[in-house]
Amino acid sequence: MSAHPSQGEGGSAGTERALVLHPDILSDRDRRPAAAGLAEAIALARALPGLTVVGGQVVGLRAVQPGTLFGSGKVEELKRQIETDEIGLVLVDGPVSPVQQRNLEKEWNVKLLDRTGLILEIFADRAATREGVLQVELAALSYQRTRLVRAWTHLERQRGGLGFVGGPGETQIEADRRAIDEAITRIRRQLEKVVRTRTLHRAARARVPFPVVALVGYTNAGKSTLFNRLTGADVLVRDMLFATLDPTMRGVTLDTGQKVILSDTVGFVSDLPHQLVAAFRATLEEVLSADLIVHVRDISHAETEAQAEDVAKILHELGVPDDTPGIEVWNKIDLVPAEERQAIETLAARRPGVLTLSATTGEGEGQLVGTITEMLAGAFTDAELSLTFADGRQRAWLHDARVVTGERQTETGWDIAVRWSERQKEAYARLTGDDPGQDHALDR
Incomplete structure (x- = not known):
């Protein structure tokens, strides 16, 4: 099975002609549809500047050959295609051992990258x-x-x-x-x-500890488009895998007046190299400590369920607590055919914490903001604090953080009613140097 896509991003200006190969190992019971795998591999290749993708092919394999990955007949057949199409780079959508890479590069006289190498190249560029x-x-x-x-x-x-x-x-x-x-x-x-x-910088934010809402999802699911719509920011948005890499954070004021920090993170992808999962654990710390995670899914994508599983797997590998509150947003509902849309919206309505939305048109935005507001409110607890006149710094902090719901002056200071998240409660404890659950605060 072959595909010959048109030139992608920067195709005509590419300096290297590339062929994408997707090994379809028949003995792999968990393998995904080969056509979808090839399409994603081609999209990954197009995301790397300086390449002209001139062809893509699914290569069926009964078994992996230790020395060359592919069988000798297929290696010879691909060699002829590489020479005819003047290919300079072959991208193999899967793991390739050093021995296999060396042998294939020698046989085909090209540079070869496996999936991990390609993703590393994209990340290095972005x-x-x-x-x-x-x-x-x-x-x-x-x-x-x-x-x-x-x-x-x-x-x-x-x-x-x-x-x-x-x-x-x-x-x-x-x-x-x-x-x-x-x-x-x-x-x-x-x-x-x-x-x-x-x-x-994190400590500075902790002094005014607004709740953090983290957007996560498969790459190209529409996170950055949604982020821009909710915050008015101008984060790069392109129909391309890994269009944005470094996390972006902006403050957003909800309808209730509550201010939150919205974080747009790097998109995930299946078989994300473990080296990158480890390396970006620090960058994704905002997700690890988020008060609310919004999982953005491209519900129009044929592999949306598999993509959702990949996101859940990577979040687990990153160490995100299983009990972190979350919302699942089925984005790009405007791209779903009319005959399928009603069934999807009905299914979403039956699932708690699932919303349909179009980040492009704005449809469903109000419901999402309302749900975020409700879920953050549910994550807050009430407490009463007794402060002396000498505790002016703590009182100012509470007002700056907008957690004060009531205040009464006493002969020695103030009795203050607050509503705060666990993050704000812990930040206040760090400020005072003691446990807000004992000396200064009494949870109701």
Whole structure:
């Protein structure tokens, strides 16, 4: 099965002609529809500037060949196609071992990237902040180090009785490994400095601890479009995978007057390299500590259910607590055919915490804002604080945070009624240096 898509983003200006291959391993019981996998792989390739995607193909495999991934007949057939189409880069939508990569590059005389390598390239191109750039570099080096060690395994087996045969190979292994390790150590130190700066910013926000609402979802689900509509921001929006990479945060005032922080995060994708999941755990800390998670789904996509499962899996890998309140938004409802839309809206209405919406047209926006308001209100508890006149700093903090619902002056200070989230309660405890649940606050 072959597909020959038109040139994608920047197609005519591409400097490298690329062929996308999607291995369809017949023995893999959990495999997704091959056509959908190929379409996503082509979209990933188009997201990388400087490429002209001239073709895509699903390659059926009964079994993976250890040395070349594909069978010898298919390798020869693809070689002829690569030569005819003047391909310079082959993108394999799946894992490719270092040995397979080396053999195929030699046989086809091209550069080859597997899915992990392609995603790392895209992230490297899109990272805009200093932290994002460093995290991508760290992930790429970790990936390269693993492949380097495996690629040189054959040299480690060449040891002679006196070590003369294996010596040069081992020296090269150690030199390359040491160079990568030194680079990793240097980047981690730089990241520590960036993280300290971000921690200071986080502490500043904690002094006025508005609830955090995090938008998460599969890449290209429409998170940034929704973010722009809710906040009036101008985050880049394009019909492209990973159009935005670095998280963006904006303040939003709800109809009740409650101010929240809305966070737009990087989109997820199936088989996200574990190096990137680890590297971006720090960047996604706002999701880890969010008061409310809004999962944005492209309900018009044929693979929307599988994409939702991928998002849930990655959130679990990141360590997001299972009990974090959440809303599931079925976005792009305007793109669903009329004959299917009624059934989808009926299904959403039967599921608690599920809404249909079009971030493009604004349909359903009011219901989403109302639901966010209600859910945040449900996450708040009431408390009474007794402050002395010497506690003016704490009183000012409470008013700045807009958690005060009532106040009465006494002979020694103030009795203040508050309604706050667990995050605000903990921030107040850090401010006072004691437990608001005991000395100063009595939960009702």
